[in-house]
Amino acid sequence: MNLFRSEEHIRNWSRFDPAAEQGIVPFANVVKLFSMDMFKKRLEPDYVARVGQYAKEFLAAVAELGKTRPFWRS
Amino acid sequence: MSSPDMIGKVYGIILKRMVATGQAPHYTEIAAEAGVPVEEGRKALHDLIDAKIPAMWLYPETDYICSFAPFNNLPTQYRISVDGMQKWFGQCGFESLAVSWLYPGKTVRIDATCLDCGAPIRVEMKDGVVLKEDPKGLAGYVSVPFSQWFQRFPYA
Numbered sequence: 001m002n003l004f005r006s007e008e009h010i011r012n013w014s015r016f017d018p019a020a021e022q023g024i025v026p027f028a029n030v031v032k033l034f035s036m037d038m039f040k041k042r043l044e045p046d047y048v049a050r051v052g053q054y055a056k057e058f059l060a061a062v063a064e065l066g067k068t069r070p071f072w073r074s
Numbered sequence: 075m076s077s078p079d080m081i082g083k084v085y086g087i088i089l090k091r092m093v094a095t096g097q098a099p100h101y102t103e104i105a106a107e108a109g110v111p112v113e114e115g116r117k118a119l120h121d122l123i124d125a126k127i128p129a130m131w132l133y134p135e136t137d138y139i140c141s142f143a144p145f146n147n148l149p150t151q152y153r154i155s156v157d158g159m160q161k162w163f164g165q166c167g168f169e170s171l172a173v174s175w176l177y178p179g180k181t182v183r184i185d186a187t188c189l190d191c192g193a194p195i196r197v198e199m200k201d202g203v204v205l206k207e208d209p210k211g212l213a214g215y216v217s218v219p220f221s222q223w224f225q226r227f228p229y230a
Contacts, residue, residue: 001230002189003152003167003197007213009190020217027212030168035202038128039144039172042089048082051127062220072220 003027022071033061076114076121083108084118085127088142093176096154096161098139098147129165129227141228144169144176155183166230168214174199181205 004010010024017023025033038054041047065072076084087107091099099107105115116137123132129143139147143165146152152164154173157180164170164184174182184197198206218230 001166001168001214001216003170003184003186003195004190004213004215005188005193005195005209006211009188010213010215013190013215015189015217016215017217020219023216023218025214025216027207027214030214031171031202031204034168034172035175039169040175040202042144043086043093043176045086046082048085048125048127049078055128074221 003030020071022069029065033058036061076118080108080110080118081122081125084115084122088119088122088139089176092142092145092147092162096145096163098142098145101137126224128224129169129230131228141165144172151186151189153185155185156180158183160185168216171197171199174202 004013007024010016036054036058038051038058041050041054059074062072062074084104087104088098091097101116101119102112104119105112108115108118110118119137123130129141131141132138133140141147146163146165150163150165152167152170153160154162154164154170156162156177162173164173167186170184178201180200182199186195187193188195195212196206196208197204197212216230218226223230
């Protein structure tokens with residue numbers, strides 16, 4: 001999971017896989033996904049007990065992406 | 075098998091150490107901090123890794139922590155600075171964007187290089203909010219389909 005200077009740079013990258021084109025994510029979407037409780041609450045004392053619940057919430061958010069992009073289906 | 079309480083305790087010991095120092099503790103240090111015998115600490119570390127909490131792994135066939143999200147214990151191109159001090163590495167570009175949640179009220183800067191052209195990328199965040207994105211128009215890329223992330227975290 002890498003950051004690039006732009007989508008054009010991703011497509012120019014020598015290891016870009018056209019079959020994984022749907023793996024291109026706008027920066028704002030990455031920030032949004034990685035602001036969910038699974039990432040925000042890591043320092044909470046009960047994080048490990050709750051991580052299953054957080055993961056479900058993350059999966060639901062990713063599923064929203066997957067509605068139109070099969071690459072993101074779980 | 076370690077108890078859920080012990081697994082949670084070990085998780086907290088490792089994450090707090092990485093937040094403070096940028097380096098993961100050895101299992102002997104984990105054992106000491108958890109107040110258990112050394113071998114119990116080693117087993118608890120492996121039980122935590124096997125608990126499939128995203129995303130962490132050991133160096134293959136060792137007891138050494140390689141990666142512990144959102145950090146990496148092995149240098150990556152994602153250099154993380156907190157209030158101007160660089161001593162952390164992000165696990166990946168995406169997880170680097172989650173680091174600021176671990177430093178409330180502080181400015182977290184991510185300095186990376188674009189894998190295509192080698193030119194710099196810089197992001198500054200505070201409490202999850204992007205303060206600066208340089209250049210504008212950054213994009214993320216993952217080549218491993220989401221359904222395979224848990225089997226292939228190091229490659230995702």
